[in-house]
Amino acid sequence: MAQERTIALDAMIASLLEEKKYNTLKDVFSTMAAADIAALFEDLPESSLPLLFRLLPKELAADTFVEMEPEQQELLITGFSDAELRDMVDELYVDDAADIVEEMPANVVSRILQQADPEKRRMINEILHYPEDSAGSIMTTEYVSLLPQRTVEEAIRRIRRVGVDKETINTCFVVDEKRKLLGTLTIRALILAEDGTQLETLMTPNAVAVTTTEDQETVAGQLAKYDLTSIPVVDGEDRLVGIVTIDDAVDVLVEEATEDIEKMAAITPSDRPYLKTSVWEVWKQRIPWLLLLMISATFTGMIITSFEDALSKLVILTAYIPMLMDTGGNSGSQASVSIIRSLSLGEVELSDIFRVIWKEFRVSILCGLSLALVGFLKLLLLDGMLWTTEYNGVAVALVVSGTLLMTVIAAKLIGCTLPLLAKKIGLDPAVCASPFITTMVDALSLLIYFGVATAVLHI
């Protein structure tokens, strides 16, 4: 339904534009949310963009600009006069301005920074100088700070004076003269308190804070854990240098979950939406892993060829290779994915490794026994009827179900320890999920299979 509405809107805007009904367009846009206008602009011809964009009121224009794709932002900036660009940069929050600057080519960046007033230029440069994905790089420096000796009345007066330029006033920050963070104060507490109350007695001391170099995922996790709408960012001396607001934290949480999912599926993460990524880029995200995994399958090939005599004597054994490998792979990735997600959410720590192994060991015994039992019955009762092959009955069924049990145990133990070991040595746990584990478990399950077959069937 949302889709249909957008299509109808496209057509409406296009015909209003053709009829040059600019005042109507202005009215229409002013009823819309910035994110929706940006989405609409993407579907309209690029040539109409500068004209349409100029119909937006100042603040809405800035909000819409922030929501647009880098290509369109660049197109617009290139068309802006210096005065227009100055107005736009003036309206942007400093963290959004820094995000945009990061995506633009050098000549556009220098134009943007030229048009920013000196204070804003300083703040943008400050944010840009923090490492990517750190708290410093996603924070804003536009927050309300208050001194602890002030009263509620004075604080509200100050907020009314400076608040319009701040990204949020929902939480204010109490600092001493050296900008050392003393506590936080919600606008709610301020509004509900008596006018004469001193902020010192009203604020939340020991507020949760993060340092500028903290990883953005941890920062977002803190906001989620403590149900905050913003979190203070401090430097090494506990001085307040910025804040991270919940809207940016939500973006980080969604982005990091997507990255984890992509890594688990052997895709190099990209921060562009699927439909906007070119075929070549998608290929580049996917082919390295496919090649690596194809080449690492050389091991499974070597194992099979070294047992080729046994296999040519009893081809029925070949028929169970896919099933054993897939069951092993699935068992392993169940364990690894559970652990990887728990690590991301902070539910499992490195120090839990022995608890994890002990739990997976018991789960793998249960799963292995269930599969072995059902597999044994399936081989005896079903496969003999379905398959057109000379069949060795109970002995082969024993080999297959024994292999199932051992493979599942091995797969789950590998699946749960690899991510923890990866984290231990500073690698990303998500990268070693299913595909890697599949390769290891494939090789292992074949070795177990042929080992058991040789022992039981004497081939």
Place this chain on the structure above:
Amino acid sequence: MAQERTIALDAMIASLLEEKKYNTLKDVFSTMAAADIAALFEDLPESSLPLLFRLLPKELAADTFVEMEPEQQELLITGFSDAELRDMVDELYVDDAADIVEEMPANVVSRILQQADPEKRRMINEILHYPEDSAGSIMTTEYVSLLPQRTVEEAIRRIRRVGVDKETINTCFVVDEKRKLLGTLTIRALILAEDGTQLETLMTPNAVAVTTTEDQETVAGQLAKYDLTSIPVVDGEDRLVGIVTIDDAVDVLVEEATEDIEKMAAITPSDRPYLKTSVWEVWKQRIPWLLLLMISATFTGMIITSFEDALSKLVILTAYIPMLMDTGGNSGSQASVSIIRSLSLGEVELSDIFRVIWKEFRVSILCGLSLALVGFLKLLLLDGMLWTTEYNGVAVALVVSGTLLMTVIAAKLIGCTLPLLAKKIGLDPAVCASPFITTMVDALSLLIYFGVATAVLHI
């Protein structure tokens, strides 16, 4: 580091408790955040819980209670006197109270509802009556509503009077006498406006709203998309019935990402953290899929046995089965996972199906050709040296690389269409990710492999 600190804190609390230093404990707790106290309580012996809990000041006690596990909540409630329970329920926000009621056994529920005042009882029951995972079930009915004719000064006076019982005052909601939603008004706009301004001229009309039956994931997505800290929930007649706040939306986003990840790895989702889920429950989450996938592998077995003559003549063909199946499986799950995540994030719609297929087709040609080329060279140059088998040179290399190309194309097309088809018929796209696609792709890649082998090698 956080871990070490918690351990040290455990020991400190335990020894303070033993020395009966209750006032010190009180002071220590009052410096801590609710989420941290709840985590600490989990690691302490259950018997000390009621005593420790009673040391918390009223509001902090309620906040901590909300963060605790259901088992511990039940333990505490059972030990509460009616008066204590009444105080607690009084402090709880109504959406949190409804969440707790949902987790408790019937006798505890009736005690809770008995102790709630009639208005709160009505609100809890209202929330409970909405379907699970709907906007209605996660909303709160404690918000600030304002009439459009009022002035800023009147509004602030009203907020000061009623705000203390509301979950948020950061956004207020403008409604007419029939509670029809007219617009939203941030506390920021109120604070920064002139005292005499009418709310009607200040509010954001056409505010984004959701209906009570909307899926919680969509609601959370709307909050994220429009950078909101709360979103109004309306009934069929556009009357305001509640709001969803950003903290609950963040929980939904994290929870839904975890569910998607678990489904992709063939795990039935659970809402309990890994280490708190019993071995039996983990087994129950995992075994149905393993059994299903093991049994569906019967097809691959049937395909192999029907080609057993060919395989016994040229065992080298068996050696490439794992590689071909894994490459197919990985290619397919790359495509399916990209589409599933894009569907979740609203970046891809059902109507994009042909764009998606066309894109995956081109990507699969690129990936397939790269793999076929590298595979061909690897077979000719590397495998002949490494593997101990009689070897058929160029012909086998052609068969394997031709199969690679076709398998990758088939796998990517299946991988991208299955999730879209699942969504079309109302199933969960995530459930048909890697494991299902692996099974289908396994069968298909074997058919292609044996088909090509029969044609080229005349076996």
